[in-house]
Amino acid sequence: MLVPKRLSIFGIAFAVCSALATPAAASEKRDGVTYRLDNGLRVVLQPMAGLPSVTMLVSYGTGASADPPRHNGLAHLTEHLTYRGSRHIGKGGLIPVLHSIGAEYRGYTALQSTGYVTTAVAEQLPAMLWLESERMGFALDGIDAAALEVERRVVVNEVRERGGDVWAHIADELYGRDTVYAEEGDSGRLTLGDVQWFFQSAYRPENATLVLFGRFDPDRARALVDQYFGPIRASGLAPIGEGPPPPKLCGSHTLDVHHPYRDASLDVVWIVPYDGSPEQRARIDALTLLAGNWIRGTILESGFAGADVYARATSFSTHALWSATIEFNAGTPAWKHAEALVWHALTTAASEPISSAQLRSMRAELLTDLALAWDDPSGAVSFLADHGPGGLDAYRKAVESLDGAAMQRSVAELLPQDRVLLARWIPKSDVSGLGVVGRRKDPCR
Numbered sequence: 226m227l228v229p230k231r232l233s234i235f236g237i238a239f240a241v242c243s244a245l246a247t248p249a250a251a252s253e254k255r256d257g258v259t260y261r262l263d264n265g266l267r268v269v270l271q272p273m274a275g276l277p278s279v280t281m282l283v284s285y286g287t288g289a290s291a292d293p294p295r296h297n298g299l300a301h302l303t304e305h306l307t308y309r310g311s312r313h314i315g316k317g318g319l320i321p322v323l324h325s326i327g328a329e330y331r332g333y334t335a336l337q338s339t340g341y342v343t344t345a346v347a348e349q350l351p352a353m354l355w356l357e358s359e360r361m362g363f364a365l366d367g368i369d370a371a372a373l374e375v376e377r378r379v380v381v382n383e384v385r386e387r388g389g390d391v392w393a394h395i396a397d398e399l400y401g402r403d404t405v406y407a408e409e410g411d412s413g414r415l416t417l418g419d420v421q422w423f424f425q426s427a428y429r430p431e432n433a434t435l436v437l438f439g440r441f442d443p444d445r446a447r448a449l450v451d452q453y454f455g456p457i458r459a460s461g462l463a464p465i466g467e468g469p470p471p472p473k474l475c476g477s478h479t480l481d482v483h484h485p486y487r488d489a490s491l492d493v494v495w496i497v498p499y500d501g502s503p504e505q506r507a508r509i510d511a512l513t514l515l516a517g518n519w520i521r522g523t524i525l526e527s528g529f530a531g532a533d534v535y536a537r538a539t540s541f542s543t544h545a546l547w548s549a550t551i552e553f554n555a556g557t558p559a560w561k562h563a564e565a566l567v568w569h570a571l572t573t574a575a576s577e578p579i580s581s582a583q584l585r586s587m588r589a590e591l592l593t594d595l596a597l598a599w600d601d602p603s604g605a606v607s608f609l610a611d612h613g614p615g616g617l618d619a620y621r622k623a624v625e626s627l628d629g630a631a632m633q634r635s636v637a638e639l640l641p642q643d644r645v646l647l648a649r650w651i652p653k654s655d656v657s658g659l660g661v662v663g664r665r666k667d668p669c670r
């Protein structure tokens with residue numbers, strides 16, 4: 226139960242973060258509210274009367290970046306173990322109960338947070354809240370040596386599979402988390418005491434946000450949240466896991482990953498400033514649209530037959546990663562040529578003036594993307610956890626006031642040629658070791 230494979234350890238993709246108002250949603254009454262319980266739990270309620278179901282996110286502000294040295298994988302292992310049981314649910318665990326109410330659920334461990342998303346028909350809201358309050362307050366009672374053994378094996382297998390994920394390798398390179406191999410090594414060493422320490426440090430109301438999105442009566446939901454979460458006491462401990470500081474890129478880094486199952490591709494990755502505000506998120510989305518379109522157009526027109534190009538950003542509270550991926554579907558990968566085309570595209574993007582018609586169509590495209598993301602409740606709960614209900618209008622205003630010259634300046638300032646990570650997927654014929662990192666060149670060291 227980690228985040229979807231393509232997103233890997235970075236957790237929530239920027240596409241998800243762009244959850245915003247749609248023409249349809251905009252006409253619905255939105256009267257979301259954010260408040261805190263006395264124990265510090267932050268609650269965001271966003272009723273959507275038109276939906277048949279309710280989606281809940283409980284997110285803890287601690288993730289893989291809080292794993293202590295030689296304890297890589299502790300956040301992830303703890304995430305798994307909190308499904309194994311609790312004081313009042315017993316050893317059967319949370320999953321049979323989730324099935325019995327027909328819920329869809331997933332847990333994820335990102336670099337900066339750990340989250341649990343559950344969706345069920347609206348009538349099941351009390352059961353959903355009870356289950357999450359059991360996890361927050363009492364999951365420690367369900368974690369024993371037998372459960373630890375089982376989940377340790379599950380996590381090691383997931384990590385082994387992630388050896389095929391270039392984003393895990395990029396995380397290693399940028400954050401030094403050793404998420405690919407060391408985690409596997411450390412998982413075997415992690416003890417019950419480690420998990421108990423991590424749970425007590427991270428799974429506390431004052432370190433958590435609870436979001437409800439969908440069909441529910443706000444007054445009744447508020448009473449139920451009070452009933453189930455109100456009695457959980459704040460720990461009074463100092464917070465752990467402030468989140469990863471922005472990594473350093475002091476030149477052009479190259480990372481080669483040799484892999485048996487993937488086509489050749491090139492990831493070009495930048496670290497860009499981001500403070501968590503909806504306004505900055507809108508600027509980065511605009512950058513993704515402008516620079517991404519130029520890179521896509523330049524590559525496709527240049528004779529890279531069948532190549533696919535994706536641009537995206539992944540945000541943390543202290544910074545974001547902006548990246549373009551060029552997948553070579555046919556022929557011998559021409560890395561240097563692809564790189565040169567990316568630089569050419571960015572130079573053009575920073576200098577070709579944007580007409581007011583282009584600007585209008587970019588704004589419309591961003592608002593459409595938001596509309597699509599808002600249609601996905603798991604995107605909506607992430608956005609609400611980050612920005613609250615008011616973030617919606619702030620984001621839309623920021624998109625509407627985007628200025629072409631500023632967008633061009635951000636291409637030049639934020640995507641420089643001399644502070645960048647180039648990660649290359651290189652196909653290999655033999656399956657041993659999955660994603661083998663062939664060469665690291667770090668100009669910072």
Ligand SMILES: [Zn+2]
Pocket residue numbers: 226227301305380383
């Ligand atoms: Zn997992």
